Amino acid sequence: MPLPAQMRFVDLPTFGGPEVMVLATGPLPAVRPGEILVRVGAAGVNRPDVAQRSGNYPAPKDASPVLGLEIAGEVVALGEGVSDFGIGDKVCALANGGGYAEFCAVPAGQALPWPKGYDAVMAAALCETFFTVWANLFQMAGLTEGESVLIHGGTSGIGTTAIQLARAFGATVYATAGSKEKCQACERLGAVRGIDYRTEDFAEVVKAETGGKGVDVVLDMIGAAYFEKNLSVLAKDGCLSIIAFLGGNVAEKVNLSPIMVKRLTVTGSTMRPRTAEEKRAIRDDLSGQVWPLLEAGTVAPVIHAALPFADVVEAHRLMESSSHIGKIVLNLDG
Numbered sequence: 001m002p003l004p005a006q007m008r009f010v011d012l013p014t015f016g017g018p019e020v021m022v023l024a025t026g027p028l029p030a031v032r033p034g035e036i037l038v039r040v041g042a043a044g045v046n047r048p049d050v051a052q053r054s055g056n057y058p059a060p061k062d063a064s065p066v067l068g069l070e071i072a073g074e075v076v077a078l079g080e081g082v083s084d085f086g087i088g089d090k091v092c093a094l095a096n097g098g099g100y101a102e103f104c105a106v107p108a109g110q111a112l113p114w115p116k117g118y119d120a121v122m123a124a125a126l127c128e129t130f131f132t133v134w135a136n137l138f139q140m141a142g143l144t145e146g147e148s149v150l151i152h153g154g155t156s157g158i159g160t161t162a163i164q165l166a167r168a169f170g171a172t173v174y175a176t177a178g179s180k181e182k183c184q185a186c187e188r189l190g191a192v193r194g195i196d197y198r199t200e201d202f203a204e205v206v207k208a209e210t211g212g213k214g215v216d217v218v219l220d221m222i223g224a225a226y227f228e229k230n231l232s233v234l235a236k237d238g239c240l241s242i243i244a245f246l247g248g249n250v251a252e253k254v255n256l257s258p259i260m261v262k263r264l265t266v267t268g269s270t271m272r273p274r275t276a277e278e279k280r281a282i283r284d285d286l287s288g289q290v291w292p293l294l295e296a297g298t299v300a301p302v303i304h305a306a307l308p309f310a311d312v313v314e315a316h317r318l319m320e321s322s323s324h325i326g327k328i329v330l331n332l333d334g
Contacts, residue, residue, distance in 0.1 A: 003028060003037075003076060009066050009101035010312050015055030018316035021067070023309075029064060029098055029105040034276075036085055036093075036108050037077035041120030042306070043099040044070035045315045045328040046128045046157065047221075047244065048272065053316065059097045060272065068099020069272070071106070072114065072123035073332075082108045090114045092123040094131050094279060096272065100312060102332060109280030112287055115294040121334075125301035125327040129161040130290060131282050132243060132271050137162055137219050138169070139282070140267050141241040145170030147216040150206055150233060152176045152226065154186035154194065155325040157302075158243065162219055163189045164299040165290065171217075174209065176202050178322065185325050189302070206233045214238065224248035231258040231266075242268035302326025308334060 011024035031037045049067045051057035059065050072092040075085050085091060085108060093111035098104045114123040137143050149166050153159045154175030166173045167190030175186040176197045183194025193209055195202045206215060214235035220226055225247030230240050231254075258264060271279075293299045304324040307315045309332045319328055 003103075007102040008309070009098075010068070012053060012065070012067060015053065018053070018313045018320070021053065021312055021316070023312075028103045029101075031077050031079040031105050033080040034082060034107055034109070035079040035105045036075050036082055036091070036111060037079075037103060037105050038071060038073040038091060038093065038111075039076045040071045040099065040102055040104050041073040041331075041333045042071070042124035043068045043101075043104075043330045043332065044124045044126075044128055044157075045312075045319055045330060046070065047246075047319070048128075049100075050316055050319055063096040063272075064098030064105075066098040066101055068097065068101065068104070069095050070124060070126070070128040071095055071099045071104050072120045072126075073104075076103070079105075079108070084108045085111065090123070092126050094127040094271070094283075100330065107276050107279070109276055110283055112283060112291065115291055117295070121303065121306045121329050121331055122301055124329050125157070125303055126294075128271070129157045129301075129327070130165075130286055131279070132158060133162045133165055133219075134286055134290065135271065135274075135282050136241045136243050136267075136269060137166065137217065139285070140269065141217045141219070141239040141265075143169070143171055143217045148172040148174070148210065148235075149217040149219060150174045150176070150202070150215045150230075151191070151219045153221050153246075154189075154191060155182040156221070157327040158219075158221060159186070160189055160302040160326045161299075163191050165293075166190070168293055168298050174206055174215065182325060203229045203233050210235075217241065219243065221245075222247035224251040227251040228254045231255075231264060234258070234262060234264050236262045237264070238262065239265040239267060242266070243270070304328055306331045306334070
């Protein structure tokens with residue numbers, strides 16, 4: 001079937017609140033060597049999309065300026081040199097941009113087949129969070145079986161993924177969240193203790209739960225506001241992995257001595273600036289070690305809401321409300 005000349009996409013005429021996004025029509029993206037063109041069935045909504053919309057997370061120069069970093073759909077065209085996939089394959093992918101559209105071109109090395117039994121909505125909820133968690137929690141922080149981890153934002157898309165993966169690989173998990181209901185959700189996913197950061201001091205709880213030892217890894221998306229406390233709850237030779245700065249990126253008057261005394265490692269990364277080769281390596285790890293867990297039902301994306309494509313403004317408002325548990329997805333097929 002020939003491809004259409006035009007597609008619908010979410011345009012961002014100016015930076016600002018959710019209401020600045022509008023549906024527009026334009027040409028399909030060009031497919032470069034090594035890329036696949038995907039007819040998008042569903043697209044995930046993530047915090048980096050909100051930051052880009054607000055003007056705080058510019059797209060790389062060689063990436064689409066259209067919002068959207070994870071998609072699921074059907075391969076409809078192949079760029080030169082692509083042998084991983086064929087026309088008609090159902091894939092989900094980490095996009096460099098352009099996911100909020102009916103068609104999206106993505107590097108083949110950032111795509112994976114849908115896990116067995118998945119539909120587009122479930123598959124679209126995978127890549128941004130699973131790539132991020134795998135790279136930061138396992139590759140960089142080195143979380144292994146028998147260790148313990150504190151995961152902040154336990155009911156976010158990142159948090160629900162991190163709790164499940166850490167538990168699946170044999171770690172003891174603690175997680176913070178903003179209500180009793182959310183803490184219970186963390187525990188259902190595998191955390192041994194959900195900590196309500198609004199009513200409890202997470203550092204005191206972790207120290208009590210671990211007999212004063214602390215945890216081996218902290219996965220943090222808050223940043224400056226939690227920096228000193230995060231250092232205090234790490235065990236000797238522990239690692240703080242920072243993936244976002246929801247609580248600011250400048251930490252002032254912080255006691256750094258625990259880093260030396262306890263031989264701590266502080267690390268962090270963002271996914272978008274990584275090279276194609278680095279993303280392919282993460283993809284290959286996920287394919288071999290995580291996709292079997294998804295197909296077995298050991299872990300699964302938590303879907304809070306799947307909204308029609310035309311409701312993208314409402315999807316961003318929901319994301320910014322932080323009232324959700326799990327992922328928010330735009331459904332282009334529904």
